[in-house]
Amino acid sequence: MSEDRSKATSIDDSRFRLLIDAVIDYAIYMIDPDGIITSWNAGARRFKGYEEAEILGQHFSRFYTEEDRRAGMPQRALNTAITEGRFEGEGWRVRKDGTHFWCHVVIDPIIDPSGTLLGFAKITRDLTDRKMAEETLKQSEQQFRLLVQSVTDYAIYMLAPDGRLTNWNLGAQRIKGYLPAEVIGQHFSMFYTPEDREAGEPQRTLSIAIRDGRFENKGWRVRKDGTRFLAHVVVDPIWGDTGTLLGFAKITRDITEVTQAQQVLEQTREALFQAQKMQAIGQLTGGIAHDFNNLLTVILGNLEIVRKRLGDDPRITRLVDNATQGAMRGVSLTQRMLAFARRQELKAEPVEIPTLVQGISGLLRSSLGPSVVLETHFSPELEPVLADINQLELAVLNLATNARDAMPHGGKMVISARTVEVCDQLQFTPMSGRYVCLSISDTGEGMDEATLALAMDPFFTTKGVGKGTGLGLSMVHGFIEQLGGRFILKSQIDKGTTAELWIPVATTGSVAMPATEEDTATTVPRLCVLVVDDDSLVLTSTSLLLEDLGHRVVSAVSGAMALKAIEVEPAIDLVITDMAMPQMNGAQLAQAIRTLKPDLPIILATGYAERLEGFAMELPRLSKPYTQLNLVEIIASTMK
Known part of the structure; x- marks a missing residue:
């Protein structure tokens, strides 16, 4: 019986040995109480590199690194196994070829029933791949942490599921102004x-x-110092493998400057578009006004002659006078169109704003009525401006009338002026130098943004059909632009409107050019007048007016014909030429005539103000439409 039991035990030991030796993923071996290796399996051979014959009888400490041996790690592991019944740990070990591997080690003491220590069972597992993966992950996490912490243009931080901050990068510190210790643990709603x-x-x-x-989304956020900034915010939820919400990743970027720059760019584009639109409309309007002036010259000239030659029939006289009044309305309309197009004839002179307003104050008060209170505020150091006094009066009256209409139930209008040194830009066009800002403000109904954007467009009006031409503000705009200034309109619904006229200051030494009354009774001898105009209707009308005055007229429809007429007609005393003609304009014709006959007087007739150069700037100007009286006056002043 004892022999059978012994055989069975021997068979079990043999099977157990075969099982242990078959394991190749674990090094399983025995060491005696002194640490000498007494067994060695296939797993130990595979990743430690020693054959059984090479390692049996050797001390297990040879697998430790030199540093660990000097530190007494092998004996400490055995002592721990004895005192605590087990040792478990991880560390670097050394293969036969000298390479290191990371392993997980378990050492169990083997004690017989009597309590005697027989040795130790040691199991080692190679975890090098896992260790390398952990090191790589750790390095990656460190690099990512360094990356996030180094970003200064973005606030990047994490939130717990309840919205409390768990970390804080340098970008968040720079943008929001808080140190990590001040915000970690706080709820993100504090921003x-x-x-x-x-x-x-x-x-x-x-x-x-x-x-x-x-x-x-985008929205306003608050910094530590209380200031606000416009932020672009992205929030992403972070989910665990089991679907549990771990928290949120939050990225915030300060877009205040970018947004402001974009707004400035949009405003600049809009101002450029508005300037281009006004320039295009101005060119069109100026051209139309020029053609209208030619037609009105013909109509008024012919009506004037007809009126002089009529009998005493009051019915016909009334018809002619009515037609003349209608034509004069057309003259007023074209003048407004030319003002908008910046092509009206201006007589620039130094103008004292307080004196000008005082001079029309009676007219202003009567126009505004008793329900509107008028106040004026002028700086004592106010400088004179360089402007056409009549056109400036008209502009102020126009703006005052608009202010009155905007206050149907009464209110207050304030006219003020101050001198300003401008060194930047207003609206789109750059300005620099000294200007007087003449301001007309009211407490009326105001305008919304859409109406304000169209307010200075010609023929735009909010007064209803038949109650306004829509040229008032556009006329003021063109007039001020022609002076080299700016017209700025500001308005808000239910808060009123402010119109600002920025007019250049009159430079020192500017010579005033007040309007003078010409002596219309001056006797002018009969002259031979050469009339040049490419419009046959204007040419005929002007010729008839001059002949009615007793002058002899020579006509020409072009500059070339006019030069030929001068060559064949030596008795010509005066030339009246249209300025705007094809091929050779009036200024070029005048230059050619000056070469042929330097002393021959020349008058330039024009439907709108044109830029002249050289001696043509000194020639007398006859503005269309003109009457017979205008011809008498300019001929008298030219021939004296």
């Missing part, structure tokens, strides 16, 4: 404005991120 917190915006942000997988 929101009081209005947004009251409206539940922080919680809505997290709810949307959870529901949609992402939240992105």
